Amino acid sequence: MYNAETEAAALGNSEAELLDAYSTTVINAIERAGPAVVQVAVSKNGRPSGIGSGLILASDGIVMTNSHVVHGAGEITLTTADGQKGTARILGDDPHTDIAVLRTDSVLTAPSLDFFDSRKLKRGQIAVALGNPLGFEQTVTSGIVSALGRSMRSGTGRLIDDVVQTDAALNPGNSGGPLVDAAGRVIGINTAIIPGAQGICFSVAANTALDVLTQILRYGKVRRASLGIEGASTEIPRHVARFAGVQQAAGVRVMNVIKDGPAAGADIRPGDLVIALDGQPVEGVDDLLRLLNHQRTRMEVKVSLLRRGERRERWVMTDERR
Structure with missing residues (x-):
């Protein structure tokens, strides 16, 4: 009961x-x-x-x-x-x-x-x-x-x-x-x-x-890796993204390239838009800094970028961030 x-x-x-x-x-x-x-x-x-x-x-x-x-x-x-x-x-x-x-x-x-x-x-x-x-x-x-x-x-x-x-x-x-x-x-x-x-x-x-x-x-x-650039988070215009076959909405605009630095030796120029590092998307400065960890210090990395709307790849031997 x-x-x-x-x-x-x-x-x-x-x-x-x-x-x-x-x-x-x-x-x-x-x-x-x-x-x-x-x-x-x-x-x-x-x-x-x-x-x-x-x-x-x-x-x-x-x-x-x-x-x-x-x-x-x-x-x-x-x-x-x-x-x-x-x-x-x-x-x-x-x-x-x-x-x-x-x-x-x-x-x-x-x-x-x-x-x-x-x-x-x-x-x-x-x-x-x-x-x-x-x-x-x-x-x-x-x-x-x-x-x-x-x-x-x-x-x-x-x-x-x-x-x-x-x-x-x-x-x-x-x-x-x-x-x-x-x-x-x-x-x-x-x-x-x-x-x-x-x-x-x-x-x-x-x-x-x-x-x-x-x-x-x-x-x-x-220790952290460096590409030898100064950059800023930048939106990718839709027509540029479509033309380049890129899905992401933003990347890192290269504002300055350090003289005699890693990026300078790999033909990365001011105005280039970095969109990936070793195949991993870069949608802003935070993404780029996170990927440039100690494991990538003084090693070759693949940088994917847009230049005048065209996708290009550059191989960069990183330096240690000062």
């Missing part, structure tokens, strides 16, 4: 179990990742200038944070959750992705965290943000992965690709701290909130952060 009170009680118990399971999951993630999170205090000219967060990556003193947290810092002080302190210096800084790598000579004991392949993230996954929002040490917020593959502008104006959007509350001071999944694996490095927005927060994807880390440890900087 149907009993409404019995069913309500059963539903109540089920919800309580789910809530308890969620709490347990978040607690486990915190216990796994929390000890590796540090407060990053920055001073300039002997005066405190800001507080952010960071992530201890290795026992040899490697720490990751945001570029905007430490850029131009005079002195950097790290503090762990259990009170360990040390000073650090900037090993490498990449404002284009808002990632900086620090090194400390102090011994800071912390667990080594795994980085999760951010290409495998799913919307709805649990996301836990750890850091020091507004100076409140070791604060934790949780939510879900709201969206993937976002792009946002860095402080330099360049697009950061593959940004993870989450509703885990972030505030000033969270910057540079990790965003972790239910297993305590790093899925992103918290970087920004949109002023005035409600719960829209962003993290640089783990794969991007690891790529920056690898290059800084290897080269001391992030």
Whole structure:
């Protein structure tokens, strides 16, 4: 016989179990990742200038944070959750992705965290943000992965690709701290909130952060390729696109060619309209910069362009962007 009170009680118990399971999951993630999170205090000219967060990556003193947290810092002080302190210096800084790598000579004991392949993230996954929002040490917020593959502008104006959007509350001071999944694996490095927005927060994807880390440890900087041109995003007139058999609506107009640069040696001229690089469409400056990554540094690439409405191909040996 149907009993409404019995069913309500059963539903109540089920919800309580789910809530308890969620709490347990978040607690486990915190216990796994929390000890590796540090407060990053920055001073300039002997005066405190800001507080952010960071992530201890290795026992040899490697720490990751945001570029905007430490850029131009005079002195950097790290503090762990259990009170360990040390000073650090900037090993490498990449404002284009808002990632900086620090090194400390102090011994800071912390667990080594795994980085999760951010290409495998799913919307709805649990996301836990750890850091020091507004100076409140070791604060934790949780939510879900709201969206993937976002792009946002860095402080330099360049697009950061593959940004993870989450509703885990972030505030000033969270910057540079990790965003972790239910297993305590790093899925992103918290970087920004949109002023005035409600719960829209962003993290640089783990794969991007690891790529920056690898290059800084290897080269001391992030390498990017250059064609030796100055360009501007430009619409392609419809009649020109039809005549050239081009589907896209825009490309990059070459405004200037650097003397003795790669493009000059490949007969690329001012006025040419770049529409593809190695067969991948270029519909604006952002596309071109994204494709000219470190993997294309000092290697031959195929540049597809329009000149007087005709499609032409040029092979260019790229240089390293200065």
